[in-house]
Amino acid sequence: MKDLDDGALYEARSHLLSLYPAEIALLLRSLPIDYRYQLWAIVAPEVMGQILVPLQGEVRIGLIEHTSAQDLVIGANELAPRDLADLVGDFSAETRDKVLRKKNDSRLEAALAYDGHTAGGLMTMDVLTIRADVTVDAVLRLLRVQKKMTGNMDSLFVVDRTNHYQGMLPAATILTSDPLMVVSKLMDVSIAAIPLNMPVSEVATIFEHRDILSAGVIDENGLLVGRITVDDVVDVIREEADHAILSSAGLDEEHDLFSPVLVSAKRRAVWLGVNLFTAFLASWVIGLFEATIDEIVALAVLMPVVASMGGIAGSQTLTLVIRGLALHQISSANAMSFLFKELAVGALNGIVWSVVVALIAAAWFSDMPLGMMLGGAMIINLTCAAFAGVMIPLFLQKRGIDPALAGGVLLTTVTDVIGFMSFLGLATIFLLA
Amino acid sequence: MKDLDDGALYEARSHLLSLYPAEIALLLRSLPIDYRYQLWAIVAPEVMGQILVPLQGEVRIGLIEHTSAQDLVIGANELAPRDLADLVGDFSAETRDKVLRKKNDSRLEAALAYDGHTAGGLMTMDVLTIRADVTVDAVLRLLRVQKKMTGNMDSLFVVDRTNHYQGMLPAATILTSDPLMVVSKLMDVSIAAIPLNMPVSEVATIFEHRDILSAGVIDENGLLVGRITVDDVVDVIREEADHAILSSAGLDEEHDLFSPVLVSAKRRAVWLGVNLFTAFLASWVIGLFEATIDEIVALAVLMPVVASMGGIAGSQTLTLVIRGLALHQISSANAMSFLFKELAVGALNGIVWSVVVALIAAAWFSDMPLGMMLGGAMIINLTCAAFAGVMIPLFLQKRGIDPALAGGVLLTTVTDVIGFMSFLGLATIFLLA
Numbered sequence: 001m002k003d004l005d006d007g008a009l010y011e012a013r014s015h016l017l018s019l020y021p022a023e024i025a026l027l028l029r030s031l032p033i034d035y036r037y038q039l040w041a042i043v044a045p046e047v048m049g050q051i052l053v054p055l056q057g058e059v060r061i062g063l064i065e066h067t068s069a070q071d072l073v074i075g076a077n078e079l080a081p082r083d084l085a086d087l088v089g090d091f092s093a094e095t096r097d098k099v100l101r102k103k104n105d106s107r108l109e110a111a112l113a114y115d116g117h118t119a120g121g122l123m124t125m126d127v128l129t130i131r132a133d134v135t136v137d138a139v140l141r142l143l144r145v146q147k148k149m150t151g152n153m154d155s156l157f158v159v160d161r162t163n164h165y166q167g168m169l170p171a172a173t174i175l176t177s178d179p180l181m182v183v184s185k186l187m188d189v190s191i192a193a194i195p196l197n198m199p200v201s202e203v204a205t206i207f208e209h210r211d212i213l214s215a216g217v218i219d220e221n222g223l224l225v226g227r228i229t230v231d232d233v234v235d236v237i238r239e240e241a242d243h244a245i246l247s248s249a250g251l252d253e254e255h256d257l258f259s260p261v262l263v264s265a266k267r268r269a270v271w272l273g274v275n276l277f278t279a280f281l282a283s284w285v286i287g288l289f290e291a292t293i294d295e296i297v298a299l300a301v302l303m304p305v306v307a308s309m310g311g312i313a314g315s316q317t318l319t320l321v322i323r324g325l326a327l328h329q330i331s332s333a334n335a336m337s338f339l340f341k342e343l344a345v346g347a348l349n350g351i352v353w354s355v356v357v358a359l360i361a362a363a364w365f366s367d368m369p370l371g372m373m374l375g376g377a378m379i380i381n382l383t384c385a386a387f388a389g390v391m392i393p394l395f396l397q398k399r400g401i402d403p404a405l406a407g408g409v410l411l412t413t414v415t416d417v418i419g420f421m422s423f424l425g426l427a428t429i430f431l432l433a
Numbered sequence: 434m435k436d437l438d439d440g441a442l443y444e445a446r447s448h449l450l451s452l453y454p455a456e457i458a459l460l461l462r463s464l465p466i467d468y469r470y471q472l473w474a475i476v477a478p479e480v481m482g483q484i485l486v487p488l489q490g491e492v493r494i495g496l497i498e499h500t501s502a503q504d505l506v507i508g509a510n511e512l513a514p515r516d517l518a519d520l521v522g523d524f525s526a527e528t529r530d531k532v533l534r535k536k537n538d539s540r541l542e543a544a545l546a547y548d549g550h551t552a553g554g555l556m557t558m559d560v561l562t563i564r565a566d567v568t569v570d571a572v573l574r575l576l577r578v579q580k581k582m583t584g585n586m587d588s589l590f591v592v593d594r595t596n597h598y599q600g601m602l603p604a605a606t607i608l609t610s611d612p613l614m615v616v617s618k619l620m621d622v623s624i625a626a627i628p629l630n631m632p633v634s635e636v637a638t639i640f641e642h643r644d645i646l647s648a649g650v651i652d653e654n655g656l657l658v659g660r661i662t663v664d665d666v667v668d669v670i671r672e673e674a675d676h677a678i679l680s681s682a683g684l685d686e687e688h689d690l691f692s693p694v695l696v697s698a699k700r701r702a703v704w705l706g707v708n709l710f711t712a713f714l715a716s717w718v719i720g721l722f723e724a725t726i727d728e729i730v731a732l733a734v735l736m737p738v739v740a741s742m743g744g745i746a747g748s749q750t751l752t753l754v755i756r757g758l759a760l761h762q763i764s765s766a767n768a769m770s771f772l773f774k775e776l777a778v779g780a781l782n783g784i785v786w787s788v789v790v791a792l793i794a795a796a797w798f799s800d801m802p803l804g805m806m807l808g809g810a811m812i813i814n815l816t817c818a819a820f821a822g823v824m825i826p827l828f829l830q831k832r833g834i835d836p837a838l839a840g841g842v843l844l845t846t847v848t849d850v851i852g853f854m855s856f857l858g859l860a861t862i863f864l865l866a
Contacts, residue, residue: 022642030762032770140608149605151621152646154587171604172582175573188584208671209455211664213585213646230663231644234670238641241674242756248681249752250745257757258770261777268749269782275745276786279738280793286734287797293726293733300726300733301719304740304849305712312683312708316701319682323675324690329463337465337691344694349702353709360713364720416737 013042021050029059032258037066048075053083054235057254058263061090069095073102082124085111119198122236123217123226126150129159130183132166137179139169152231154213157224158187165193165216165224193218196225200236205328207233244326247405250274274409282307282416289424292432298365299427302374305357307419310381313349314411317342317389322403325393332394339390346386350379369431377423381415388414446475454483462492465691470499481508485523486516487668490687491696494523502528506535515557518544552631555669556650556659559583562592563616565599570612572602585664587646590657591620598626598649598657626651629658633669638761640666677759680838683707707842715740715849722857725865731798732860735807738790740852743814746782747844750775750822755836758826765827772823779819783812802864810856814848821847 016024016039024043028036028051040063043051048071052060064072072091076084076099085108088096100108107125114120128149130139139156143149149156155168167187177186193216194203206215207230217226242253250271255264286293286303293300321338324330330338354375362371392410393403449457449472457476461469461484473496476484481504485493497505505524509517509532518541521529533541540558547553561582563572572589576582582589588601600620610619626649627636639648640663650659675686683704688697719726719736726733754771757763763771787808795804825843826836 020643022644026642026760026762030757030764030767032767032774143608144611147609149609151587151603151605152644153605154585154646170584171608172584172586175576175604175607176580176582178577207664208667209459210453211455211585213587213662213664229646230667231640231646234641234663234667237667237670237674241670241677244674244678245681245756246752248678249749251749251752255753257753257762258774261774261781264774264778265781265785268746268778269785271749272742272745272782272786276738276742276790279741282737282741283734286737290730290734294730297723297727297730297733300730300736301716301723303733304715304719304737305709307737308712308715308845308849309705309709312705313701316682316684316704319679319684320688320690323678324463328459329690331463334463334465334691341465341691341694341697345698345701348694348698349705352698352702353705357709412741416741 012039016043021047022054025051025054028063029055029257033062033260036063036258040066045071045074046078048072049077049079049083049087050075052087053079057252058256058259062256062259064090069098073098077102080124080126081105081107081111082121084108085114086116086121088112115197117200118196119194119200119203119217119228120196120226122200122203122232123228124232125226127216127224127227128153128156129163129224130156130169132158132160132182132184132187134183135179136174136177136181136183136186139174139183140179152229154229155188157216157227158183159224163224164222165218167191168214168216191215193222193224194228196220201240201326203228204233204236204240208237240326244322244404247402248408250405250409275412278409278413278416281413282420285417285420286424289420289428292424292428296370296427296431298361298367298370299424302361302370303420303423306374306377306381306423307416309353309357309378310385310415310419311412313346313382314385314389314415315408317346317386318393318407318411321390321393322407325397325403335390335394339387342386342390343383346382346384347379350382353382354378370427373426373430374423376426377419380422381419384418385411385415445472449476454480455487458484458487461496462488462690466495466693469496469691473499478504478507479511481505482510482512482516482520483508485520486512490685491689491692495689495692497523502531506531510535513557513559514538514540514544515554517541518547519549519554521545547629550633551629552627552633552636552650552661553629553659555633555636555665556661557665558659560649560657560660561586561589562596562657563589563602565591565593565615565617565620567616568612569607569610569614569616569619572607572616573612576607585662587662588621590649590660591616592657596657597655598651600624601647601649624648626655626657627661629653634673634759636661637666637669637673641670673759677755677837680835681841683838683842708845711842711846711849714846715853718850718853719857722853722861725857725861729803729860729864731794731800731803732857735794735803736853736856739807739810739814739856740849742786742790742811743818743848743852744845746779746815747818747822747848748841750779750819751826751840751844754823754826755840758830758836763827768823768827772820775819775823776816779815779817780812783815786815787811803860806859806863807856809859810852813855814852817851818844818848 072095088099155170158166158169160166167189168191169183169187173186191212196217196219214227214229216224217228219225246252321330357378358371358375361374362368388411393407396403396406505528521532588603591599591602593599600622601624602616602620606619624645629650629652647660647662649657652658679685754763790811791804791808794807795801821844826840829836829839
């Protein structure tokens, strides 16, 4: 166990005081485990909750395990119901009970009931509501008396007597309007409220496209139940992007950069195992042509070229489709147009590069027919790669499987198998005859 | 040229009226080119500018080419200086002059001068400023008279007599405070203003970590020059994520899903060419061992397994490092700890899977020594892959080359070369002796 000396600890402590909780979270996440827990030990319990919320998976759980139940209760006390609902899921049953008993908040109970992947899980429940028939002056007086409006509230919500959502009244409107005006004449009804069960990725798209700062959330009866602000949406977008990048390598967001070697190795082993199956499938295909390779050993030298070029071309198409699906740019309506275009691109690049590789191979082994087989296999594989690059993610999406996770492995399987089979197959038919 | 019939056009037109500009932009981007221009023809010139702004590269330029200069001038007229400055770069010189002559706005000139990748390019210049020594009541009266505060302004900026930034006054504070209070007692000085030349990715990190809705932008003398709101930051985060995903496949954001086949094929050909070099390098390595393969053809069958497993393991490490660098989780301070951890993970998985592949290969070819060579090569390649996965992106970053773009190709080159060389090398030394 490495130790920070006293001077370093003192410096760390004073540095911590100048940081925001999310910044301390980043710092902790970036530290090797020994240092991480030493730094965590000097964090004040009051901010522990706010630091744990932006952390995920292993990092968060490890820190919780290194914290006393008493400190966790203090830290949790400072959190908004939504954040607390997210966090207590990682507490031990005992600590969770302590926290929940202390809070005893109906909002917390509601927050615990919502699905984290929907608007309900994203929203906060503290909304300020007003009626449509009051004047701006009455609103101003109410706000001054209540003192409940906080910095990140850019709007009030207008509801009827039974709490049905009617519209929003931006703070800017209150501030610039004649105090005698009635709210109903001023409120903004152009921003539709968001249904409780809308998936978070759709919520993010709405915020992005409409450049809004906040929106109301309504239940199935149109009753206002909460609000979502754009800073929550920022986190959603970052997490989605993270997920897309990590899952293409078989990784997930739960991963701690500095988790113990055994834990990391075990996680990654699964992905390697899946790919081992693919690799042996390719080997099996090559094995079918052992006799051919035994005759012409140059085939063994050149065969990775076809497979690798197919993999590269296919992954370009695959990446465009996965991104297109995520951004709702590709759907069944335009998939066919896109497929035809990609097939044409694949065939065209296949032809161009097949000439290049054919000439290189022919010159290298002074064997023109060999070069022609290589070029022919390349055209076949690049066209098939384009087809697979479009169809695999569409198929996976339809089956409810994340294309970002499984797409790459399946594509490589296809391009390897077709690459080796077309090259060695063509060679067997035409060169051994 | 395919044509939409009159009924479809009528339907499209009424559908368009219900969409936000950014939503129309998404729709246009998702349409094959013929349909795209037919739909564009029925868009009102007044909203054309707002639709073009969120579009990029080829899609935007194509639409501009299909629009009369007169319509572009009308569309541009509705835009904020910042958006206009971004857009006119894609106009023809003649149209640009027309637009700029018509606007003749000092703010636009300033916007044209800022670098798009810094806070200056991201900010908007319409800020509302007040002095610290006035009362809330005076602020309220000023806002009502000016009527310049708009919906996305959540705060006013407090400046001194010479426009030096001093702090922010959130709308919520104005609304909840006693009208007789003085601004200096109420203003929020905790949110530091953002320097004009701060890179946009740093700006995004600040907004994310601090959950703020807006911040002031200051020049080198501390003078307030603009403000950035979180909805601009949302676009930055989305673009960065897009860039990371696309560049790993050698693609860029300029790409139009439906660009003509020739244009697409040309763009992708470059990347295929780069990878062809890698593929032939691997072939060259195999070629060095032609004599060995000629003796033992099973080597040709099994050799892709070592290369492919190395590529997979290395790309997991590479992905973690590239993401870690982007999120500022990995730096020179902790890179060594991470390297040692990854080397241990690579070696451990190498040992585990080497046993598996050795047994499979030994059983398949009834040749235990062959299996052992395969297993040995696997341990070597997975350890080297971990080393390359950490060092390549760190090296590229230091050299100012985007690791997301070049990292994958370089890594595959290393894992292919070392994979083939270690397996065929071990076999040459031990099996041919």
